[in-house]
Amino acid sequence: MQKTPSIAYNLSGWMDTSPEVRPAVNDNWQSRRELAAALRRLNTAVLTRDVPTELLQSVTATMQAEAARIEANEVVPGTKAQAERNSTQHGQLPDIFYEINPASGQSNAIAPPMHIWQTDGRVHACVTPSWSYEGPFEHLHGGIIALLFDQVLGAGQRITGVAGRTGTLEIRFHHPTLLNKTLHLVAKVDRVVGRKKFMVGELWADDVRTASCKGVFISERNWPDAIA
Ligand SMILES: CCCCC/C=C\C/C=C\C/C=C\C/C=C\CCCC(=O)SCCNC(=O)CCNC(=O)[C@H](O)C(C)(C)COP(=O)(O)OP(=O)(O)OC[C@H]1O[C@@H](n2cnc3c(N)ncnc32)[C@H](O)[C@@H]1OP(=O)(O)O
Known part of the structure; x- marks a missing residue:
């Protein structure tokens, strides 16, 4: 039997229709975005500077104390729990998905973050991976490329109107992909x-197609249309 669509799980509106990153839904998420940006900056700085041991130890002590201050707050683990709060601070599911996804989440420090938008029946994305994502010397890690493809093809499947999980991803790496570009x-x-949605995607650096991907996404059984 078809589940009753729940407004809490409606993802419509999640994807942008223009290359502009949308403003945060409120001050709380804007502040989370800024903290995530600072954490990314710190991570990249630590990985790319010749830092004295004493300074590393001092910063570690500061960061441990700051982490403890954040951890002292109420635990709201994951997208679903955040959406179920349905409060002005936490926003609706599309807002939360936009912020905390590990590939595109503006407020997730491990996300590069990639920006995704839909036009003309296609999904587009742009991202500028820093040194934090290095695999082979001076180039982007292949596993990060897989993450980016999973997210972009996964987002693109919503064009069919039904959401699904990734079944298979097949990536061909044509050329090394530069960082900081x-x-x-x-x-x-x-x-x-x-129930199978066959997706195709490409990764471009200027006019060079550095990787291409084929993906099969399997529509959820009995999943309400509203999730798409
Ligand atoms: C909570 C669900 C909603 C998911 C949300 C996702 C997206 C929301 C939409 C928009 C959001 C925007 C962006 C996207 C965000 C994220 C994208 C990343 C998504 C992921 O990162 S997700 C994590 C990695 N992913 C998994 O964790 C899957 C683990 N796995 C399973 O959960 C099952 O294994 C499943 C569901 C794959 C299939 O299970 P099942 O029981 O439903 O399917 P079943 O066996 O009935 O097969 C039916 C037909 O699919 C063929 N088939 C089966 N499996 C296949 C496979 N692997 N590859 C190719 N074809 C396959 C059969 O051959 C048959 O084909 P045929 O009909 O021709 O015989």
Whole structure:
């Protein structure tokens, strides 16, 4: 039997329709974005500077104390729990998804963060991975490329109207992908066969296609249309 769509799980409105990152939904999320940006900066600085041991130890002590101050607050673990709070501070599911996703979340310090938008039946994305994402010397880690593709193809499947999980991702790495450069991704639905959505995508650095991806996403059984 079809589940009754719950407003709390409606993701519509999650994806942008323009290359502009949307403003945070409130001051709390704006502050989280700024903290995430500071954490990314700190991480990249630690990885790319010749830092004296004493300074590293001092910063560690400060950061441990700051982490404890944050941890002293009420625990709200994960997208679902955050959405169920349904408060002005926590926002609705699309807002939360936009902020905390590990590939595109503006408020998630481990996200590069990639920005995704939909136009003309395709999904586009741009991202500028820093030194924090290095794999081979001076180039982007292949596992991070897989993350970016999973997210962009996963976002693109919503064009079909039904959400699903990643079944298979197949990536071909054509050329090394430079760091600290704005990359563009594009994805579209190739075909739909039953519950299987076959997606295709490409990663571009300027006019060089550095990787391409095919993905199969399996529509959720009995999942309400509202999740798409
Ligand atoms: C909570 C669900 C909602 C998910 C939310 C996702 C997106 C929301 C939408 C928009 C949001 C925006 C961005 C996207 C965000 C994130 C994207 C990343 C998503 C992920 O990162 S997600 C984590 C990694 N992912 C998993 O953790 C999956 C683990 N796994 C399973 O949960 C099952 O394994 C499943 C569901 C895959 C299938 O299970 P099932 O029981 O529903 O399917 P079943 O066996 O009935 O097969 C039906 C037909 O699919 C074929 N088939 C089966 N498995 C296949 C496979 N792996 N590859 C290719 N084809 C496959 C069969 O061959 C058959 O084909 P045929 O009909 O022709 O016989």
